[in-house]
Amino acid sequence: MHIRTVKYVIILLIILIALVVxxxxxxxxxxxxxxxxxxxxxxxPGIRNLINTSSINPQDFKVIFDIRLPxxxxxxxxxxxxxxxxxxxxxxxxxxxxDPYIIGVSAGAAFGATIGLLFAGNIKIISLSATSIFAxxxxxxxxxxxxxxxxxxxxxxxxxxxxxxxxxxxxxxxxISFIMIYRTHDLAKIYFWIMGGLANSSWTNFLIIMPVIIxxxxxxxxxxxxxxVMSLGDERANQLGVQTEKIKQILLILASxxxxxAVSVSGIIxxxxxxxxxxxxxxxxxxxxxxxxxxxxSGGIVLLLSDTIARTVLSPREIPVGIITSIIGVxxxxxxxxxxxxxxx
Amino acid sequence: xxxxxxxxxxxxxxxxxxxxxxNLNFTIExxxxxxxxxPNGAGKSTLVNLLSxxxxxxxxxxxxxxxxxxxxxxxxxAKKVAVVPQNTSLGFNFSVYETILMxxxxxxxxxxxxxxxxxxxxxxxxxxxxxxxFKDKKYNELSGGEKQRVVIAQTLAQGSPVIxxxxxxxxxxxxxxxxxxxxxxxxxxxxxxxIIGIFHDINLAIQYSEKIMFLKEGSIYCYGNVKDVLxxxxxxxxxxxxxxxxxxxxxxxxxxxxxxxxxxxxxxxxNEKEIKIHVIGGGGSASPILNMLNNSGYIVxxxxxxxxxxxxxxxxxxxxxxxxxxxxxxISREAQTRNVELIKNSDVVILPCIEFGNGNFLNxxxxxxxxxxxxxxxxxxxxxxxxxxxxxxxAAKLYEKIKVxxxxxxxxxxxxxxxxxxxxxxx
Numbered sequence: 147m148h149i150r151t152v153k154y155v156i157i158l159l160i161i162l163i164a165l166v167v168x169x170x171x172x173x174x175x176x177x178x179x180x181x182x183x184x185x186x187x188x189x190x191p192g193i194r195n196l197i198n199t200s201s202i203n204p205q206d207f208k209v210i211f212d213i214r215l216p217x218x219x220x221x222x223x224x225x226x227x228x229x230x231x232x233x234x235x236x237x238x239x240x241x242x243x244x245d246p247y248i249i250g251v252s253a254g255a256a257f258g259a260t261i262g263l264l265f266a267g268n269i270k271i272i273s274l275s276a277t278s279i280f281a282x283x284x285x286x287x288x289x290x291x292x293x294x295x296x297x298x299x300x301x302x303x304x305x306x307x308x309x310x311x312x313x314x315x316x317x318x319x320x321x322i323s324f325i326m327i328y329r330t331h332d333l334a335k336i337y338f339w340i341m342g343g344l345a346n347s348s349w350t351n352f353l354i355i356m357p358v359i360i361x362x363x364x365x366x367x368x369x370x371x372x373x374x375v376m377s378l379g380d381e382r383a384n385q386l387g388v389q390t391e392k393i394k395q396i397l398l399i400l401a402s403x404x405x406x407x408a409v410s411v412s413g414i415i416x417x418x419x420x421x422x423x424x425x426x427x428x429x430x431x432x433x434x435x436x437x438x439x440x441x442x443x444s445g446g447i448v449l450l451l452s453d454t455i456a457r458t459v460l461s462p463r464e465i466p467v468g469i470i471t472s473i474i475g476v477x478x479x480x481x482x483x484x485x486x487x488x489x490x491x
Numbered sequence: 492x493x494x495x496x497x498x499x500x501x502x503x504x505x506x507x508x509x510x511x512x513x514n515l516n517f518t519i520e521x522x523x524x525x526x527x528x529x530p531n532g533a534g535k536s537t538l539v540n541l542l543s544x545x546x547x548x549x550x551x552x553x554x555x556x557x558x559x560x561x562x563x564x565x566x567x568x569a570k571k572v573a574v575v576p577q578n579t580s581l582g583f584n585f586s587v588y589e590t591i592l593m594x595x596x597x598x599x600x601x602x603x604x605x606x607x608x609x610x611x612x613x614x615x616x617x618x619x620x621x622x623x624x625f626k627d628k629k630y631n632e633l634s635g636g637e638k639q640r641v642v643i644a645q646t647l648a649q650g651s652p653v654i655x656x657x658x659x660x661x662x663x664x665x666x667x668x669x670x671x672x673x674x675x676x677x678x679x680x681x682x683x684x685x686i687i688g689i690f691h692d693i694n695l696a697i698q699y700s701e702k703i704m705f706l707k708e709g710s711i712y713c714y715g716n717v718k719d720v721l722x723x724x725x726x727x728x729x730x731x732x733x734x735x736x737x738x739x740x741x742x743x744x745x746x747x748x749x750x751x752x753x754x755x756x757x758x759x760x761x762n763e764k765e766i767k768i769h770v771i772g773g774g775g776s777a778s779p780i781l782n783m784l785n786n787s788g789y790i791v792x793x794x795x796x797x798x799x800x801x802x803x804x805x806x807x808x809x810x811x812x813x814x815x816x817x818x819x820x821x822i823s824r825e826a827q828t829r830n831v832e833l834i835k836n837s838d839v840v841i842l843p844c845i846e847f848g849n850g851n852f853l854n855x856x857x858x859x860x861x862x863x864x865x866x867x868x869x870x871x872x873x874x875x876x877x878x879x880x881x882x883x884x885x886a887a888k889l890y891e892k893i894k895v896x897x898x899x900x901x902x903x904x905x906x907x908x909x910x911x912x913x914x915x916x917x918x
Contacts, residue, residue: 148604240582368601375593377582384545385576386649387569387597432583 151436158443162222165447169454170214174461177206185210220347220355220411221453221467222446225418227359227408229445231401232419233438234366237373238394238401239304245420246405249307249398250288253315255409258284259339260322264332277339278351278410285406288314293398301391302398341466342413344453351411362404363442369397370434377432417471418445421479428482448475494557496521496653496685497542502551504537511537512709515551521652522683524676526696529706530730535689538706539657542687543574555653569597573649575659579642581630587641588626591617594648613648619674620644635662643671647678654678656688660695672699693747697721705729721745723808733786735808750782765790766911767837771854772813775801776843780871780904785809787908792837794830795822795854822853830854834861841907842870842898846879847886855886859893868898869910 171182185202188194189211231246239248247253262280269276292314296306322340326333372393376383380390405419426441452470459465497519504512512534519525527535540546541553544560553560555571563571573594581590594616595609617623622644625633630641639662646654656675660668676699678684690696697703703720705712707729713720726734726747733750768784770777772793778801784791794814796803806813814829816822822830830853834840840861847855862868870893880887894900899910 237583371596371599371601374585374589375596377585378579378593379582381540381545382576382579384565385543385569385574386593386645387564387566389565427583432585433589 148436151439154430154436154440155443158440158447162443162447162450165450165454166218166222169218169450170210172454172458173209173214175209177209181206182210216349216352217344217347217453217457218450219352221344221449223352223355223359224344224408224412224415225422225445225447225449226363226442227355227404227445228415228419228449229422230363230366230438230442231405231408232445233423233434233441234373234397234401235419236423237376237434238397239308240377240379241308242424243420246401246408247315247414247416247419249311249402250292250314250318251285251402251405251409252414253318254288255281255285255406256322256340256414257288257318258282259413260325260336263335263339264325264329275346281339281413282406282410285409286403288318289402289406293402302394338466339413342415342468343456343464343466344412345457345464347411355407355411358407359404362400366397366400366404367438369393370438373397373434374432412467415449415468415471417468417475418449421475422448425475425479425482494554495519496523496556497687498554498557500552500554502541502548502553504534504541504546504548504550506537510709512541515711517704517711517714519685519687521556521685522679523702524679524686524688524700525702525704526688526690526700527704527706528690528693528696528729529712532708533706533729534709535706536657539574539655539689542655543572544568566597569649569651571651572653572655573646573651574655574657575643575646577658577661578635579638584629584631586626587622587628587630587633588613588617590630590641591622591626591644591648594645597649612650616644616647620647636664636667639663640667640671643674652683653685653687656686656690658689658691661691668695675699693726697746698742698744717745721747735805737804750786766839767792768839768841768911769793769834769837770841771843771845771858772796772802772806773800773845773851773854776845777802778805780841780843780907781805781809781811783904783908785811789911790837792833794833795826795851797850819850821850827853827857830857831860834866835864837866839867839869839911842868842893843904844871844873844879846881847890848881852882852886855889855893859889859896862893862896862898868893869901869907870894870898871901871904871907873903 167179167183167186170186171177171179177185181202184197185207187197188202188207228246232244235244235246235248236242238244258280259277261284262275262277266276266280292307292310293302295310296303298306322336326336372383372388375386375388376390376393378386383390422445423437423441426437426444430436430440448471449467452474453467455474456465456467456470495518499515499517502512502515503510515538527538529535537546541548542555544563544565547561555563555568560568592605592609592613595605595613598609599605614623617626620640620643622637622640625637630638633641639659643659654675660671663671672695675686675688679686688696688700697717700717702715703717704714705720705725712729713725721736723734723736726732726736735748735750737746737748738744739746767790770780770784770791770793772781773796777793777796781791781793781802782805791809792812793802793806795816796806796813797816797820798818803813803815812833814826814833816826834857840858842855842858845851845854858868876887876890880890901907901910
């Protein structure tokens, strides 16, 4: 890795850890920062012996470890996955409008979740809700379908991919709307799931999506030089030695699974996968080797920050997190656009 | 080990069902400079895409240095064949340096970064292509010509033995065009590279090429050394345009110039009356008239012209009957007889605005005989005869006599066709 990459990653990780501590402390029961840090450290082997753990209140421990931390960690992972797959989709399509939902992940997940909520509402499999499982299957199924529609003679037609993504997404949305009219008493549940939220995060959620997202993040990181060259266009990338078709297909599959994993536990949270990559591109430049890790961690930071605000400002009521991501993200993005005064694309 | 750089066997390719290339067979030797020429739609770009495995042939085999392209990965091909494309747009705004470094892609392992060697090569190439002066600028901020220089640098960074130029200089000003052609030429001459170029500018191509391949409607029309295949007939057939092929006096190389006259008569029927016209030649004054009349369908002859005279070269190019004489020699009796014979057989005699000396005075006598025998004589007089008479007055005297005998006097060549046509009406 580049020294510059390491520098940015370390800075972002420090911000992220500080935010984890802060977010663990605040909530309906506010804890002091000192106590929060102490509680968090008390589970880290090695360091825990250095502090006096006797002052930790079991109640606070429970609040932090059973309620807040799983939600914090899930929101970080979801943010990383959405932003990371956003970088990949924008890179593959060479299109600034691309986001993780562009090839049907969101519509498929919403459709799957709707089915799950209606027909298997209370069933849990390995303590994972049926809604999440159905959402994941819906997302992967839809992506797979769209991917196959647009694969002509072993080559992916980007235009067909985008068009069939839009078409299939609106078909699924119509079906969901129809179900919502037909089952009005489930309307709120479906609606809130679609709006996205992390209130139902659990350690199980975290432990299931973590390996998926981490493994995919690591594998796809080795394809970032290829994405750089592919920004010259497929034909030119071919001439420079890139197996464009193969790499496109690998990355499409990896990014879709990653996005589906995030969506299955968080619902459809907009904006992060679209604009976090853009923000980082303005700040650090277009080189995917640096952009990918930094934009991913930033996605985690943005979602954690948004979720913390979402659950605290109107406490005990929760604001859907998607609203917060837009309210804090969009003005910042517009500020950067004006300030940079140069072509982003 | 001594396989040719490129060997194409029976290759065909179609877009959907439209055949783009049919049954191509050719070999390009290592360390040669070959230009591929042909009109739009002849299949040149398709051929480039085939040679760089952007597309695969429907039929046939392509070998690069003896290896079948089908068995090579893009990476392996990129180490052997580099392409300078017509134009490149960048999806994301990389710096010039980053963009050129992408040329090292085929040599990098997925799991490792660039080695010092890669940076050294890029630095060297940036100096060579003079892209180092804007290496920290963003690619999308550059002018069209600068972008093209960056793309050329990126291609050279691949370090491949074969370089394909897909109209690489089309965005460059003439000074950079020449600079880059000189660069590719030195890569060919000093580093033993094989250069395969597609050019719109035929003249640029023939200045540097060793061989030319003419493509026409997806097939090879002809392929060979420049001096063997570059002629008026081939260009007429491939490009459907008439040209003049001359020799650049500075370099001794051939050059091609369009024959604009033909445009006006494109598709017109040949003159049915088969009027025969004899034009007195010498000093290049007859050339435009010969060309104009020939293009308009008249049966043209010319004489007496000394060898090495431009008019003689024109007559040869146009395939016109002519009477010639040894260089710098006065008209011999024998040549004069043949010239008079041609005049006798023609309906009109034209005397262009030529200079007269003792050497070609007989040409003027021939015109006088013609008008005496009742032939129609047209004289182009764009300069006074006194300025053109180098015989000490004899030529001017005879010239004035001819004028008095009823020749048509025109001020310029442009009026000739008009007079010929009106004259026909009068008959």
